[in-house]
Amino acid sequence: MNTPILEMKNITKEFPGVKALNNVSFQVTEGEIHCLVGENGAGKSTLMKVLSGVYPHGDYTGDIVFNGKVQTFRGISDSEKAGIAIIYQELALIPEMTVYENIFLGHEIKNGSLIDWNETIKRAGQMLKKVKLNVNLAEKVRDLGVGKRQLVEIAKALSKDVKLLILDEPTAALNEDDSENLLNLLRELKSHGVTCVLISHKLREVIEIADSVTVLRDGQTICTLNAKKGEVSESALIKHMVGREIDNIYPKKENRQIGEVVLRVENWNAYDPALGRSILKDINFHVKKGEIVGFAGLMGSGRTELALSIFGNPGGYNISGDISILGSKKRFKHPQDAIKAGVAYVTEDRKGNGLILIQDVKQNITIANLKEISIRNVVNDNSEVKVANEYRVSLNIKTPSVEQKTSNLSGGNQQKVSLGKWLFVGPKLLILDEPTRGIDVGAKYEIYTIMTKLVEQGLSIIMISSELPEVLGMSDRVYVVSAGKITGELAGSEATQEKIMQLATNY
């Protein structure tokens, strides 16, 4: 049992100007679940790209020993042949193809030179059984939820006779139930002899599932901890990841001064013509000045849709109900109306609809409020740089300059740019949709600190989050959303994970 299936020895990988990996060693024992953790930018993804051949042999120094042989992968197809499969955060499925087409895409089962569809369908069915996924094989991947797509990806990997399965943040986009399912599946695969490497930010699940954990920090291996010896604990992991101890990553709530009602939403209904169904039903809630209101619920419960429908309704839903800001009724026809009334919305999907990645930090920060730095519609470039630099300092955005393209920033810093952009609008109410998704512990702590400072200054915050500890740690009040309805309201002091989960699964 103790033979290593994979040994990466003294791996060093340099990019122009940075050493992304500095003499990293990484050893995985056959048949274990090995978690790889570290802050964003610690080098986890780079290490996996070296392993899978994305960075071909010769591009790095050091040795990869897999299955007892020194490997020189020249591309992904080489590593796949050797039995290594990687499932990335951004899934590599073709939405317009069916489940079975996707599973065998790239290694089709052929009968002569033609594809043997009958055999394909039969084998795809077997694979789905292995991953315990119960969907119609002929269904298009487009119509599946994220959790199910993930399972299809795993089925695809299994169909290639994988020996080492690497999952990069597989549960980042999953709700608690789907995450639990996935972890169970990994345990099951382990019992069938598949070795797994799991990259994750969610320390609780790491503790739950890992046999051993390797921590990377700043491109170096910090340590490898063994679960059986009881070395794996949240505090130990955080200590190694950030190089310091964080006792409580949630700042104190004592200094918040909660005032009058800023936003009130009444009898709010929305119907999505594209889906042909009602997505929000009879929603009533309010947010007060200086308060952080958490919106908890499962993925797909309608929280993002609620935020968008309030924020000028760019999705084109049919809406009924009333919004009032500071007591006066409003109708927002476009996000710009909402922005004018003092509402800002930081999106869940930074890369998709949050930032303009090909533009630099300063342009992203000022885009929603160019008027502020313009005279008669002519933008003053100099005040733009000045404004951007102010946010760079106050939000601690780590970038060589504000002229850096946002695509070159790490997730946490991109999120700070998003925050800066919306703070520059001067909002009364800030809606944060999954503000810490996919960012590391250190940056999370910074975001929480910023949020706390903002509410202490009198801003109101709506925080949509699927991470229950975060909802509990930050919120003054919590609304729980389930299937487009608010199923409960809890004061911060009475909220517990159990109560929230119970309301969130209450259909």
Added chain:
Amino acid sequence: MLFLQNAGKLLQKNIREYGMYIALFVIMVIFTITTDGIFISSRNISNLMNQTGYIAVLAVGMTLVIIIRHIDLSVGFLAGFLGAIAAIALAFWGMPVYAVIPLVLALGAFAGVLTAFLVAQMKIPSFVATLAGWLIYRGAILVVTESTGTIIISNDTFNALGNGYIPDIPGLNFLPEVHKLTLILGFAALLLFIFNEINDRRKKLAYDFEVLPMDIFVLKIAFTSIIVAGITWVLAGYNGLSWTVVIVLIVVGIYDFIMSKTVLGRHIYAIGGNPEAAELSGISVKRLIYVVFGSMGMLSGLSGILFASRLQSATTTAGTLFELDAIAAAYVGGVSAAGGVGKVIGSIVGALVMTSLTSGMNLMGIGIAYQYMVRGAVLAAAVIFDVATRNRAQ
């Protein structure tokens, strides 16, 4: 040594932007050598610029269209059709030229708004919507010229737009062979440019921002000055500035200012960079589709006017392939097919590159068949260069 290092670094950092200027320069040098200097003669350069005019204004509009991730195939025949309308209004309706030009520009803008309606409101992909426009305007040209065939335009004011030159200052006797007003204008433009650069640098320093090292700054000014002075001298040696060049310069000036300095320009780049993010930042994507296609239509009208004026007539085939020349000019000039990136001035340089190729190869007596192939190869090379430098920048 430090100077060379700085210059090298600057060049490396801005290779994408400077690449096409270098390309244009190289092309001009090659043709000057292969044609024994005829290419660089005042007469040829003047002609070349006039020929570029009607494509250049289309390329300016097309830059914006491609930046917001759309395309407009209808502009060529729209220009041809509007040129025919101008000819009919002058020749048959007896309208004065000062009424015809605004009318045609307004019709063009209206046609652009119609396209925008299909794209923004009906959500039809712009490729399809404007392909429909391509067919419709092609038919429309044939309809309006059906009874007459080619329509001759005899209005001198109108024809001057494509063939005439700005008048010289009377009574100045020095430099008899040279156009004095062109020299004075060129000199004034040069002074304005230098003044602006110095002013900008001063402001940046006042804010404590990073500026170019002094020697590089001087080099940049000197280099640009030589180019501007050179072109001015060459043009002044023939008939001076043509009205076409004046019009193109005004259009480029306005559009470059809008795109690089104003809120509107920023919003257009934002939409091209990420339409969803722009919408959520309070920018109305729909409204800007109307603005961009409307402006494209208006510039098609201008292109039609310049072309009809240059031929002094409206023909049944006017506008053929203009749209592809304009699109090629934009791509050669560094506009990204993925949207969000590109400069108006780049597209003008792209248009100049393409016309220089035609003009130079004509002078060398190369057949039309090979000309097409060379231009195709240059287009491909330009985009390959663009993609390669972009990947390296990341």
